[in-house]
Amino acid sequence: MKHTWAMAIDLDRCTGCGACVVACNAENNIPTIGETEAGKNRLMHWIRVNRYWEGEFPEAQAVYLPMPCMQCERAPCELVCPVYATYHNEDGLNAMVYNRCIGTRYCANNCPYSVRVFNWYDYKWEKPLDEQLSPDLTVRSRGVMEKCTFCIQRIRRAKETAAEEGREIRDGDVVPACAQTCPPGALLFGDLADPHSEITRKLKDPRRFRLMEHLGTEPRVVYLKRQKGAGR
């Protein structure tokens, strides 16, 4: 069965707490780079929570926007990779083949959402902190581009489990680390190809929008606007 994995981010629920960021660190072996490198805007987080200011005191507002990879249907990053290290996989995700990557960084340059991060060094996990590394995915080396995969290892595991049990994947079988932990339940993941999935229902909401729609990238991450007022 063909899947159309998608994520819904309900900005009416997101509080900006950052639990998703640390969950992603733990799930995806994301290195800690230290203060100096962080000062050069080289943080390796695959999901970040953007904070924007609007208005002035006393009406000033902070707006939070969690930003994983948008998994664009028409991804600008894929077109420019000279070695096909980033490609569209069978589920429609933008996947990375780390072994092919030669570090041109064209993809990051072409990503309008700035969600791709580059390994400037071989980042080290000081012993015994390396014991926390997940055996499910590789530790990337210097010169390689990386980004959010929608926790592809969890998708694969769910597929394998479903195959073992001789059934289709059910709604809720795949939950990426960020959505799993999100305390207010702002992140929802699911299959848009399944007409009965929770995300299909959720995305009928008129509040839906996608980032930079005018670019025609057709992101698979869909946001739901913040609401105003008491009812709906």
Next chain:
Amino acid sequence: MLDRRQFLKLGGATAFATLFGGCDKVQRRLIPFVIPPENYTLGEALWYASGCDQCPAGCGIVVRVSEGRAKKIEGNPLHPVNRGKLCARGQAALQALYHPERFSRPMKRSGPRGSGAYAPVSWEEALSLLMEPLKKIKAEAPSSLLMLTGPMRGHAGLVAGRFMKSFGSPNRVAWDPFGPDAMLSANAAAYGVRDLPEHDLANARYLLSFSGDFLETGISPVHYAREYGRMRGDRETIRGKFVHFGPRLSMTAAAADLFLPCAPGTEGFVALGIAHVMVRDRLTAASSAAGRLADDLGAWSPEEVEKKTGVHAHDIAAAAEEFARNQPGLAIAGTTAATCADGAFHCSAVALLNVLAGNVGKPGGLSFPNRAQAFAKYGPEAGLLSPSPESGYAGTRAALEKMRGGAFRIAFLSGATNPAFTLPPSLKFGEALSKVPFVVAFASFLDETTSLADLVLPVPTALETWGDDLAPVGHAGAITLRQPVVEPFHDTRSMPDILIAAAKELGGEPAKALPWGSFRECIEKAYGGPGGEMEKALQRGGFLGEASSPRSAVRTGGVSLPKAADRPLEGDPKAFPLALHLYPSIALYDGRGANLPWLQEMPDPVSTAVWRNWIEINPKTAAGLGLAEGDGVTVTSPSGKITAHVAFNPGIAPDVAAMPLGQGHTKYGKYANGRGENPISLLPAGETYALQATRVALVKTKLSTALARTGHPEGQWKVKNMM
């Protein structure tokens, strides 16, 4: 110790029998949580349920263990406090387990106190170093033993309490910088119950928050964040409205529909203004029958309140009107209101609103379940196991006085609340402790407090211990069970284990009071042991479905007007123009998270800064002082002076400067040390532990460091670029 191969063999041979344990290395059975034993295969991870100890909220966790190593922590989906969710701090507990700077064996001081110079010793030697003076003072002057810990709950609290009692020393003090003292005395005054209520946010239609940063820190951030999400989006036709009053646009304030800035330390007066309108206009049944209260509230008209707080009178009247009309609703006071010098007043004024709106005991309002019932079988000792909610500031100060007088010959220090770091320096914790001849620390890490110890006994982290817990809110009497999810990583022994062993060696009363062979045995005896109820409970993460009856004693009427003691902030407003607003950091809490790289590198939600602390001011204030983003400033208060980098917050009142707590460590390891200075050193030592207590002046200074921030310099102010 097992090696990995042997471990796997054992796992394969007996399906799930593994060798875990505290200090008793006996083979017992442990049951994996999600995957049933018959599915055990090599390379397949197992999930074990346990309890989080990164803050006092007491969430349930499940830990993914792959070939004997913990790999990831998630929330326990069955646990009523957090229902599968977990915050950044809880997940980072993994890095505490594998921290390169953990104490791996007992340490004896080898240099002067505070130098941090230690030499490793064996457990035998360490225990004889401990027992020799302990036996001596047991015979001569048992009350010269002091135990200063963080809040202890469950049977760990029972062991510590019984040990001290049977030893003959009344000097047991628990210190928690964010302990809810103010809320407890307010609740005792308003509802007649000295306890923390359950706030049913999910079913509320209206939420008034008074500096209540319940989404980031506070009593149970994950629980309330989940409830908040449900309040906003889980009902078909109702979306709860959220109005926040406070001096700073915090992360929680940013979630509000309406943020109304008020002057720092005036949250309670805003609440009185709202109460005034409710009573004056007879908006609810309870406010129509307010009696004497109506006269007392007369002085707090919205116009008067506006003068004092800076919140417009029409906003106060509108909030009162909406709050009364949209029932059930809730009024919540938070840590930063409760840590004003007048904290109890602010909390009482807010509680008054709940009483006037008639929200007590209703769904969508607040209630007081009788949680202590879980430990009722212990009778008068039940208090030792229940959440020990007092911050213990008064007790800690009294203990410091006694220390200076030479009353103590041995001090036991334990817990993550790090008094040498979190108490105002003017209390001179280190100097007082130097009067105690023998200081023993039960700790995993060297920190400002532990470095003052003569003997360090290494303790396991929460992922390696047995234990139980009763969370302060978010459940109706559910008991969390902790189990070691991995083989202890170092040669450690938990504090209750050491106390039990010490009691045995002391003999007499202590041995009778602590009759177990180990702490694990204590837990097993209490919960029915392996093979019985406890085994099933361990799989689920505890006894999670226990329902307790609500308390009958809640009083919902006859409230009197809380009195403000009007304690002004320290410092002359002319010399110190800005009020200093200190708040717990969402990543580092009271500073305990500062040694974990994940938390240091998690961008702060408001300032987006990493790895260093900062001072938040309004851009307009900054313009007046000639300061730009990231500039260094010297922050001076009447009590101290520190430096920090400037971060703009357009939602903070122009006469307020705010700093997060948690940075400024000097002895907490390489990830924590030298990342800015500790703002607590700006505080005076008052009668209560007041974080909102002083005014400051800022002067531009050149600093050699820079503040790393993750916000895009171009896009930071322009969300429209993204939409």
